[in-house]
Amino acid sequence: MYGYPYGYGYGYAPYGGFAPFGAFGYGGFPAGYGYSSAGVVSSAAAGAGAGAGADSACPAPPAERDESTLVLFDVDGTLTPARQKSTAEMRTFLHQLRKRVVVGIVGGSDFGKIKEQIGDDILDSFDYVFGENGLTAYKGSEQLGDDSFLAYLGEERMQELINFVLAYVAKLDIPVKRGTFVEWRNGMINVSPIGRDCSQAEREAFNEFDKGAGVRVAMKKAIEDKFGDAFGIQVSIGGQISMDVFPKGWTKVYCLRYLDAFDTIHFFGDKTYPGGNDYEIFECDRTIGHTVTSPDDTRAQCEELFF
Known part of the structure; x- marks a missing residue:
């Protein structure tokens, strides 16, 4: 039976599917049940200490983790809700996962x-x-690289791109606009039709509005039609309110140049559809791609694959 420290367990919801840590009583399982390699078992078979970590019924983790396998995660929508902090339960789970395989994250944010x-x-x-x-x-605390969008594009072209974006946003007819429509990052610019200064409630409302209105899809097309070939740039939609503009090829696949030592790379992300900022690395022949719907789904899929 698998166990987690600090009294957390990884349980099944009563009607199927994984439940978050600690969601169903002590140890994370419905009353009287634990999780074993055979599935959900009664406490008589699993032992009363489901998830207690020190339970003698729990096999010890591998003496040596698999250094040939890397599990790489997106951040927003995969390890955390969009622009929110990771939970203690997720950090505990990742700590346990890291005992078995090499673990990394790749995000569009700085x-x-x-x-x-x-x-x-x-x-x-x-x-x-x-x-x-x-x-x-970064590999541990060692910085491996730090490339620049400005060095790639040049000041004159950068200003032309930013001016076009701001003019486009000015003409948009959307329910709410706030501030910071263009956020400067070292390797890209992040563009938000509503503005990154919006509140969490406004962020969520825009995300729902955009699903029907297609504001970001249309804006992505306009930027790529104008500058895609001329400047050698592309646009990826990410998160709930924005999109990233960067040189062609500087997608999340870019990080793979540092990962040649691994035989197997699993990637978990939520924006794995064409135009999403996880699409290219998800489809890359160097990775095994996994689409997730939430941080809870990420944990569930990892539990099935690696524990």
Whole structure:
């Protein structure tokens, strides 16, 4: 029977599907049930200490983790809700996963924003951390690379691109606009029709509105039609309110240049559809792609694959 520290377990919901840690009583399982390699079992078979971590029925983790396998995660919608912080349960789960395989994250946001979501100990908690699709790269505390969109494009072209974006946003007829429509990042610019200064409630409302209105899809097309071939750039939709604009090829696949040592790379992300910012790495022949719908779904799929 598998166990987790601090009294957390990984349980099944009463009607099927995985339940979050600790969601169903002590140890994370419905009353009287635990989880074994054979599935959901009664406490008589599993032992009363489901999820207690020190339970003698729980097999010890492998003496050595599989150093040839990397599990790479997107951040927003995969490890955390969009632009929110990771939970203690998720951090505990990732700690256990890291005992079995090498673990990394790759996000479209800059390193500072990813650190806000994952925690100040981010470089100690993951083997690899990639910000801005891998343009900022760390292996442990060692920085591997730091490339620049401005150096690629030049000041004159950068201003032309930003001016076009701001003019486009000015003409949009949408329910709410706030501020910071263009956010400068080292390896890209992030463009938001509503503005990144919106509240969490406004963010969620825009996301629902955009599903029907297709504001970001239309804006992505306009930018790529104007500058895609001329400037050698592309646009990926990510998160709930924005899109990233960057040089062609500087998708999340970019981070794979640092990962040649691995025989197997699993990637987990939520925006794996064409035009989403996880699509290229999800489809890449160097990765095994997994589409997730939430952080809980991420844990469920990892539990099935690696424990």
